[in-house]
Amino acid sequence: MKTIPQGVARKIQMLTGGPVKRRLAQWASCLEPINRLGPEYEKLSDYDLRKESLSLRYRARSGEPLDRLLVEAFALVREAGRRTKNMRHFEVQLLGGAAAHYGSIIEMQTGEGKTLTATLPTYLAALEGKGAHMATVNDYLAARDAELMEPVYNALGMSIGVIQSQMPQAERQKAYACDITYGTANEMGFDFLRDRLLKRRISEGARDLFGEMLTGGASGGAGEKPVQRDLHFMLVDEADSILIDEARTPLIISALPGEAEEIAAEAYQWAAQQAAADPPQFIDDEHYEYDHKDKQVSLTLAGRRLVRELPKPPAMDRVALAEIYEYVERAIKVKREMFLNRHYIVRDGEIVIVDEFSGRLAEGRKWRAGIHQAIEAQEGVEITFATNQAARITIQDMFLRYHRLAGMTGTASSSAPELRKIYKVHVLPIPTNRPPIRKQLPTLVYGTADAKWRAMVEEIKQIHATGRPVLIGTRSIDKSEVLSVLLKEAGIEHTVLNAKHIAKEAEIVSAAGGQGRVTVATNMAGRGTDIKLGPGVHDLGGLHVICSELHESRRIDRQLIGRCGRQGDPGSYRQFLSLDDEILLQGFGPRRYKRLVERGKSTGDASLRGLESVFTRAQDRVERRQFRDRKVLLYHEKERQKMQRAMSQDPYLDSPG
Numbered sequence: 001m002k003t004i005p006q007g008v009a010r011k012i013q014m015l016t017g018g019p020v021k022r023r024l025a026q027w028a029s030c031l032e033p034i035n036r037l038g039p040e041y042e043k044l045s046d047y048d049l050r051k052e053s054l055s056l057r058y059r060a061r062s063g064e065p066l067d068r069l070l071v072e073a074f075a076l077v078r079e080a081g082r083r084t085k086n087m088r089h090f091e092v093q094l095l096g097g098a099a100a101h102y103g104s105i106i107e108m109q110t111g112e113g114k115t116l117t118a119t120l121p122t123y124l125a126a127l128e129g130k131g132a133h134m135a136t137v138n139d140y141l142a143a144r145d146a147e148l149m150e151p152v153y154n155a156l157g158m159s160i161g162v163i164q165s166q167m168p169q170a171e172r173q174k175a176y177a178c179d180i181t182y183g184t185a186n187e188m189g190f191d192f193l194r195d196r197l198l199k200r201r202i203s204e205g206a207r208d209l210f211g212e213m214l215t216g217g218a219s220g221g222a223g224e225k226p227v228q229r230d231l232h233f234m235l236v237d238e239a240d241s242i243l244i245d246e247a248r249t250p251l252i253i254s255a256l257p258g259e260a261e262e263i264a265a266e267a268y269q270w271a272a273q274q275a276a277a278d279p280p281q282f283i284d285d286e287h288y289e290y291d292h293k294d295k296q297v298s299l300t301l302a303g304r305r306l307v308r309e310l311p312k313p314p315a316m317d318r319v320a321l322a323e324i325y326e327y328v329e330r331a332i333k334v335k336r337e338m339f340l341n342r343h344y345i346v347r348d349g350e351i352v353i354v355d356e357f358s359g360r361l362a363e364g365r366k367w368r369a370g371i372h373q374a375i376e377a378q379e380g381v382e383i384t385f386a387t388n389q390a391a392r393i394t395i396q397d398m399f400l401r402y403h404r405l406a407g408m409t410g411t412a413s414s415s416a417p418e419l420r421k422i423y424k425v426h427v428l429p430i431p432t433n434r435p436p437i438r439k440q441l442p443t444l445v446y447g448t449a450d451a452k453w454r455a456m457v458e459e460i461k462q463i464h465a466t467g468r469p470v471l472i473g474t475r476s477i478d479k480s481e482v483l484s485v486l487l488k489e490a491g492i493e494h495t496v497l498n499a500k501h502i503a504k505e506a507e508i509v510s511a512a513g514g515q516g517r518v519t520v521a522t523n524m525a526g527r528g529t530d531i532k533l534g535p536g537v538h539d540l541g542g543l544h545v546i547c548s549e550l551h552e553s554r555r556i557d558r559q560l561i562g563r564c565g566r567q568g569d570p571g572s573y574r575q576f577l578s579l580d581d582e583i584l585l586q587g588f589g590p591r592r593y594k595r596l597v598e599r600g601k602s603t604g605d606a607s608l609r610g611l612e613s614v615f616t617r618a619q620d621r622v623e624r625r626q627f628r629d630r631k632v633l634l635y636h637e638k639e640r641q642k643m644q645r646a647m648s649q650d651p652y653l654d655s656p657g
């Protein structure tokens with residue numbers, strides 16, 4: 001560790017795990033050279049600083065490996081941070097940036113400055129000009145972090161864009177065209193799907209007009225170009241939460257949304273009526289030609305003229321003529337080829353396909369390319385779009401598509417094996433800048449929730465009397481409300497947050513460090529929000545955090561605890577538990593839970609000793625079970641994709657079966 005600054009070398013030595021130390025020590029060797037460049041860059045004018053950055057960009061785009069540019073890039077970002085934000089990246093932040101650049105999930109204690117650290121690997125990746133993405137947990141944080149860091153990037157000539165939900169397509173395109181793009185994983189996933197639908201439509205030469213409506217509807221009548229570029233580099237904030245907790249959530253674009261759906265239904269019905277007219281209006285070889293081999297119907301000129309002349313419902317004014325021809329062609333095709341009780345049956349107002357080979361009913365399956373809807377119209381049953389998935393992807397799939405993936409988190413250690421297995425990324429703890437002085441007070445276990453709440457209010461009262469701010473985390477909104485009533489009875493002024501208004505609440509949480517403040521929040525409220533201590537609070541002992549119950553995942557508990565003792569600030573926390581806590585039911589099942597509850601009821605109001613491990617065991621069990629479930633789901637998802645690929649289907653766009 002000769003070439004590593006002494007302070008950092010000592011901090012690395014104090015970590016556990018040989019491989020972790022080795023890796024960090026290897027990357028820490030970039031610190032001295034970065035430090036050395038500091039004074040040189042400090043002397044540069046703003047103009048020259050940007051020029052340096054542009055020359056780095058030129059080198060990256062000419063093919064020089066990013067690893068070789070890391071030292072200069074990080075030194076430039078550090079200087080830009082100093083100039084524009086008065087924040088010069090700490091050495092441990094540089095170390096974290098390097099680890100992220102090499103594809104790790106960096107675990108930095110809450111409050112250690114992940115927002116600033118992110119600028120390092122993101123800037124470096126953006127030098128290549130292929131786009132660098134930064135995923136946050138919600139829209140508010142995407143906008144806030146982008147705004148906070150924009151001056152740093154701009155000083156280096158980098159453009160920054162933000163994706164927000166409900167944003168029109170044109171603006172998305174602009175945001176993705178920027179060097180760096182901030183947004184939520186969900187929005188980026190949906191953009192990926194919309195693009196994929198669009199690309200399929202383009203590659204099919206817009207032959208499938210139903211498909212065209214799909215894409216048009218799903219993308220809000222967007223322009224013709226995909227919004228995203230290749231998925232190049234992604235840095236995920238709160239990586240454990242996004243990559244694990246939310247990773248299995250499928251993002252689904254339904255085939256057609258509201259109004260477009262109604263218009264399409266009208267068109268299907270109208271076309272079916274025309275095709276079914278008696279005597280027939282559309283005559284074979286006169287109004288249309290039928291290709292027996294391909295089973296295709298195409299209208300002749302006379303047929304098209306007839307379509308134009310036929311009266312139509314007003315809603316169809318909004319359907320393009322070319323599409324109306326297709327509706328009619330499809331209706332004629334269905335009338336000629338698809339027969340009731342042979343190809344399908346009608347059961348309870350639904351079309352059920354009869355499998356051609358086995359003769360069995362193919363429950364839940366649907367014909368594609370509008371055929372199913374045309375048959376529904378022919379039979380006069382309700383036309384179904386909603387169950388039609390136009391496209392679907394899980395967040396996990398999307399992240400796995402990036403060429404390079406890295407992340408940041410305050411709390412990933414417990415998920416390290418899972419992250420390594422699924423995403424092939426290592427979790428690396430980064431030492432803190434200053435030693436944390438957060439104090440853990442002994443956990444208190446009570447027999448009943450009632451006793452627990454009362455003890456908690458007592459503690460809040462005592463600490464509140466000293467002027468120290470208190471933050472209490474609960475597992476649900478109703479529990480926040482229970483506590484709120486008790487606090488009111490005790491005459492303690494407080495604020496309740498329950499993640500309904502994220503932006504406003506983040507503001508309130510950020511003020512929760514003020515003298516005398518009492519804040520009750522569900523675990524989601526204020527996630528990722530910096531709580532700065534108000535004037536005088538440091539000397540009083542900092543923020544006190546109370547955890548009123550264990551969450552299903554230890555990480556969420558740690559996130560709450562991490563609201564105090566930030567950046568070496570003083571602070572303390574305590575867990576309050578009771579024998580009727582939900583986690584015990586989840587971990588041990590109803591029988592054992594009932595016994596614990598009974599035991600709790602018979603123990604009075606005093607706190608119980610030696611029971612803490614019962615709770616951690618229950619939490620362990622829940623975590624293990626959830627991990628198992630996620631693995632099973634992942635296995636099925638992979639099998640589905642494999643099967644679809646073998647059938648030359650697109651696993652994101654085609655629903656199986």
Ligand SMILES: Nc1ncnc2c1ncn2[C@@H]1O[C@H](COP(=O)(O)OP(=O)(O)OP(=O)(O)O)[C@@H](O)[C@H]1O
Pocket residue numbers: 086087088089090093108109110111112113114115116409410527528529530562566567
């Ligand atoms: N190099 C630096 N110099 C000065 N201040 C810094 C530096 N890095 C971070 N900070 C400050 O530290 C505080 C915490 O930063 P930030 O909110 O990014 O932490 P975090 O790690 O994201 O925390 P959390 O996990 O809770 O979201 C901020 O107030 C930030 O301004």
